[in-house]
């Protein structure tokens with residue numbers, strides 16, 4: 207793809223690398239041996255909440271560029287947060303999902319909704335052999351998994367005939383940040399925010415792409431045990447979440463939000479057309 211040459215550049219690579227290294231730290235959660243399995247189900251339930259509220263919000267924002275002729279490639283669909291609402295507005299979706307557990311959850315969620323215009327491929331996006339080009343290539347809540355952001359954007363453009371779309375969370379909710387400060391005893395300075403949506407924007411503008419950016423607010427409800435796992439999935443990168451730490455999280459949540467927690471989140475929805 208065509209990119210412009212610039213004399214002055216922002217060194218975003220080093221910041222990205224540092225932030226990402228913090229975000230992908232190994233998780234130390236020992237209070238429940240089924241933690242990962244339960245977390246995968248929580249993730250699915252969280253986004254199924256209110257009939258895929260967050261995914262529907264994204265689809266509404268994309269309104270103008272969607273139509274029933276579009277063939278879509280989705281990278282890292284997870285439980286179908288976006289796949290399910292999007293499938294109703296396009297011709298078909300090919301999903302590349304690396305996790306066998308998440309593929310099973312996605313299959314089940316698609317079946318529940320009687321959706322049939324999809325194809326699931328259980329492969330890593332970086333390694334998958336993709337023969338086709340798509341009208342739209344999309345990834346949502348995915349970038350923190352990406353080591354080389356430029357390569358990722360380049361690859362998205364390579365397989366797109368028309369649009370590329372990124373959906374990225376913007377920041378973290380206040381309760382999780384406070385839990386981090388109270389329980390880990392450190393000031394929160396964005397330790398788990400490398401989802402930062404401004405990185406792809408900067409790179410794409412450097413490449414002279416015009417990026418449409420819209421912001422979306424959405425919510426999901428967690429019961430106490432789901433809330434503990436949600437917080438543990440962040441704090442466990444900084445401390446060991448053993449029985450004692452899990453109990454501190456429980457007490458913290460009961461004091462802050464009670465038995466049920468409505469998490470308020472924000473995401474940026476960005477789309478652009480590659481220049482050939």
Ligand SMILES: C[S@@+](CC[C@H](N)C(=O)[O-])C[C@H]1O[C@@H](n2cnc3c(N)ncnc32)[C@H](O)[C@@H]1O
Nearest residue numbers: 282283284287303304305308330331346347351
């Ligand atoms: C944080 S989840 C996001 C799920 C969904 N897109 C959403 O917006 O809620 C990221 C998903 O990408 C998958 N994944 C991670 N690395 C991947 C890769 N290299 N190729 C394909 N899928 C990947 C994970 O298994 C997970 O299901």
